[in-house]
Amino acid sequence: MLKFIIKGILRDKNRSVLPVMVVSIGVFLTVALSAWMRGIFGDMTDLNANFDSGHVKVMTCAYNENKSQIPNDLALLGVEEFQKQFEADYPEIEWAHRINFGGLLDVPDENGETRAQGTMVGKAVDLLSPDSKEIDRMNLRKALSAKNASRLPQKQGEVLISQDFADRFGVKIGDDVTLFGSTMYGSMMFSNYTVCGTIKFGNAVLDRGALILDIRDARMAMDMEDATGEMLGFFKEGEYEDVQAKAIQASFNAKYTQADDEYSPTMVILTDDSTIGMYLQMANSIGGIMVFVLILILSVVLWNTGLLGTIRRYSEFGVRLALGERKVHIYKSLLGEAVVIGIIGSVLGTAMGLWLAYYLQETGIDFSALMNNVTMMIPSVYKAKITPETFYIGFIPGLFAVVLGNALAGRAIFKRQTSQLFRELEV
């Protein structure tokens, strides 16, 4: 009987083409959009993790309480020793030291006099250690401007500044700039650097007056030897794992955080920031949301398609009843057809969706022109992300919607008298 059903579907274009097209389009949208949305929210999370929060972040309790002010006077001391302990306690995490600071960047003229000045937000990271992953983590190679001879710092004393800042103040590669700020002990500091490159992340938050330098330079300038504002931890596997992060946080804080010592280290995790938590939740639940919406839409469409198909096939049902087939058997065969159509449509839709998702994963869509004034840390190129879920997620709405649609439409068989269906033969 299954062979009979499949033959009928394949030969009767009215029975198969429209439903397969509807299912394919629905599945295509589910697969492509869920992968894209997952990619967008995943990228937002990664961007925040890589630039700001890490998967976990260790600071002093006092620094954490005032973190919006970037209080380097409350920085964590003895970080080399802490690093060894943390590596031993949490081997699944790799650590990166970061110092964030604010200051004034002075651009001198050929006589050494101030030509221009602007406020900047600095970020000190490990740019020079051969085993450092910070350059990749912050995507600095790609962010380097192609308009000039920009390159990454190769020795201490070299810095990167934002393209935006360089354009505003006419800074060129090789120019010297002076950073004015304060040390962690509150005294004034100034330090000279050579600009070796300009960068553009494509995000207003990151691009507005950014200065990136090696953490050794920052420590020297700010008297932060063996100290750091933040220690960011990243899972070596690469993906953030909320359950694991929470377990590590609980264990860390139980071991290291002391209520009566505001300089004791404390750990926060990525999802402690409610916005990032929402991003992560969206990334994880977007598939479910897409599936639910698509099931709803597809079911209604396929219900109507099925109704039309069922009405068109009343004469066939009449013949089958006359030949001794039971209504429930006809109904089951309709559901069987729905499963076959659902599988064919889901395979086609998934293939098309994966193709688009792959394209969006590799290329993405660049919205940077629209993001000059965006103040959230979100990527400017929206890329998809193909996960194992992408391969099967389309089958859920594809199969469920077509079966539901046919199940609803097929009820007409039971609602009509056998003799009435039979009379349709003569219509």
Next chain:
Amino acid sequence: MEKQFPVGKSFFTALRDVNLDFGEGEFAGLVGPSGSGKTTLLNIIGSLDQPTKGDAEVMGKSISELNHKQAAQLRNEHIGFIFQTYNLLPVYTVFENVEFSLLLQNHTAAERKKAVMEALDWVGIADKAKLKPSTLSGGECQRIAIARAMVKKPKLVLADEPTANLDSKNSHHILQTMKKLNEELKTTFLFATHDEKVMGYLDRIVKLEDGRVVEDLVNEKLKM
């Protein structure tokens, strides 16, 4: 037996005071104008409908007492239908159309093939087994319908205006085929018709008017 259909708030009586007996191997017809109740009576005998009053007994089964499953089983095992408009399934081949009845029973593929080819042979279109009905003439389509009805060797075949869409030559050919099957297989044929050509072949004619049996006579011409 009586059969009523609801029409708005009242009822239309399609059959009234019907009291008939058909024996094994009969070649009989229900004859009458449109609306006389022929098809309604055929539907009840075919267990597609139930009487409002009284009962119909087919192969020892009371139609009024059959549930949907039992009625389907009765049709599947013992009753074949032939329709005015053939009602073949257009997407399937001649072979598959005839095979369909057997798919509902537990036959092996080899058994089905043998039975289908035998049935197509009876009606003389075995060479057209692989064709689609749309490529065949009306007469050939009706012969497929006869093969489909006969393939499971039913005890009773109900034919509703089987020649209405056929020309004279094809009508006679079809009727001769059915008559031959009736004689060789002892299958009971019951027609609903107002076609004079059909009446010429019938052994018994039951005339209906306004749902009543007005005449029940043996066709003397054939008896002679």
